Amino acid sequence: MKVRLFLTLGVVLFTVFGAFASQLDTLKVTSKSMGKSIANLVILPDGYSGQKHAYPVLYLLHGAGGDHTDWVTKVSAIRDYADTYNMIIVCPDGSRTSWYFDSPVDPSMRYETYVSKELVEAVDEKYNTLPNRKSRAITGLSMGGHGAFYLAFKHQEVYGAAGSMSGGLDIRPFPENWDLSQRLGDYAVNRGNWEDNTVINLVYLLKKDNLKLIFDCGINDFFYDANNRMHQKLMERNIPHDYIERPGSHNWDYWANAIQYQLLFFDSFFKS
Template identity: 65%
Template sequence: MKIRITIGLIFFLSISTFSYASRIDTLVVHSSVMDKDIKNVVITPDSYSEKGKAFSVIYLLHGAGGDHKDWLKKAPEIKTYADFYDVIIVCPDGYKTSWYFDSPVDPTMQYETYISKELISAMDTSYNTKSNKENRAITGLSMGGHGALYLAFKHHDIWGVAGSMSGGVDIRPFPLRWEISKRLGTYAENPGNWESNTVMNLVHLLDGKNLKFLFDCGVDDFFYDANKGLHEKLVERNIPHDYIERPGGHTKAYWRNSIKYQMLFFNDFFKANTYETQID
């Protein structure tokens, strides 16, 4: 694996006055599985320069049509959150419509392997990270919300906490949208690919102990029914989780509000595990 680096809640009432000094890098990782270079935004907090210090890492996945710069455009305050919570934030380029699968029909689209193995390894090699699941989080919006839960449900040995904002947690109702058929084949000809790669059908991978997660969706969002359905399925199976629904649609304003709560959720998880480690 080749790696190249280019320099490139919170108390909600006080966050707007918090002065950030975080640094933004572009980490370029060569994906062996796809044989191409992939760009990733990496935001390090001001305290990163402190000698001998290691940091928890939060991975933020973009939605359909986005790229590694998408989160900085939609919610530039994530630079502040990196400082405020003293964490590293990583925004991978998941291609415009990868859906973060390892595509069974397109070998050039292997983003599950890229995110969960190649990028994790690159981050832990290139940055001062706390390289364990207790200090690693993943979330995203829309396609990225699906991707975050998809990856966390399948790899809860890698991520200890996860989230989703307006996530497409059930892709089956959308067989003609967002190029999903290019990643899985058409639903009519490849129903098994769709059934086995939708978050809704991955609940059986959860034991209620190895992953803490939060997901939310606006009641006016076209993914609302899917998110509510996932919540109900988890309740039926007695799988602990946090679920929030609030007014709002599939909009930047909704995600800018949502990420504040998810950052707080992740911070609580990191702090709780730090305390438990100290006690042990």
Template identity: 60%
Template sequence: MKPFRFLLFLPFFLLAGFAYAGKIDTVNTRSAAMNKNIKAVVITPDSYSDKQSYPVFYLLHGFGGNYRDWATRAPQLAQAADRYGMIIVCPDGGIGSWYLDSPVDPAWKYETYVAKELVTWVDKNYRTIASRSGRAIAGLSMGGHGALYLAFRNQDVYGAAGSLSGGVDIRPFPQNWQLAQRLGTYASSPLNWEEHTVVNMLHLLTPQSLSLLIDCGTGDFFYDVNENLHQLLLKRNIPHDYITRPGVHNWDYWVNSIDFQLLFMDKFFKRSIKQ
């Protein structure tokens, strides 16, 4: 009888585990700058209603990925949206956009899309806290570069930013990840590379201008550039959280890291929204 009773109650416990997860939707957004529709995943908390407004956490995928990556690989996001009472938006950034407006290819305007058009669309279609105190952005690899790049350049839009294994200095990688297609070759267009790499944009920051969390595994090929960014931020007295631990450039690391990012962003929202 005991085994039978266990099997009888098992579905109840399974249902209870999912009863308080956020709702995951795939939506079509519009980029007028690129004249195309772009898909995104939007995760709303189970408590979502028209009677309150919610902070929004934008989460960017890496090179070769797409808008489905985070929701597929990190299923805890649905529970986190409900636990923290936040909306999570995972846009599609193309195979290798690097989340910038390309100075050599006018068809690629992903800074305009993510930092302006997408934010406007989300604020129009969801109950959001439509200010920098209610917006944060993070991403992995190419998306880690993108999150810091967009936040540094659009501090009126985002109040916090995070990077997981981010390509925060692209200059050591002139032959990789379609960067030359977005910026021109390093040999022919070195200024483009200097102006569009995160590590050269710290002059845009002042102490407390952004809440920052930077995370990279010690076995990651981006570890050295992240460590250099950390040291430069220290020299400029820019407060930031910096996490390193054993790990490489893979989803095992990022699925673990995203929990720290979510907690960090939740603390930012609670602190800034009260002010």
């Protein structure tokens, strides 16, 4: 009886404490551009503390209304994936509805500068990373999908690959949603801000296959039309990319599935 109890207890302890070998770290970064400290969740792969070699980094952005803990709490397997692909995964806090750009109407919202400069520098300083674009990628869901493409398109010297899952790749059809008018101004008065900061209008920044791209969207998603139009636009420009559309809606069931395909893509990019 004692042996059986001991074995049972051991299984329980392993399940609770050994299910994830990866480590979670909260990195607080002081943003000089916004004058505040921002929390970011960092997933370190198994054995990180005991190994001296450097790691590639994937920046994984949350959607509107979320925060830096979303991916770990909603898709717990993300910790396993950090181990499987032996990469560092960084989940920034995008202030719920920053849309990851530097707002032209609100100087307190400068998340393009924060993520692509201040955070990247802080991560490379603290962790054992490979600090170059060939070992750095960015992706995200919904608002984060728009943000990942937006930041990667504008900062190709920082990121070598980018992805988007159910991304809001054209924000212009949604002038009353997700605090966009607070970030860009009223559409009727500040149309130029909307045109300049919607990612589908930034395709002109891409040159051939300089930036490796993957994006996907469920056919029942309200962002499906924008994703399909982005695909067509990239095809017209002969920009290589991986595009996937499949049954699905705008929810965590879809994103938990989508992230697996994207991680395979980024792992292949890092290894190339």
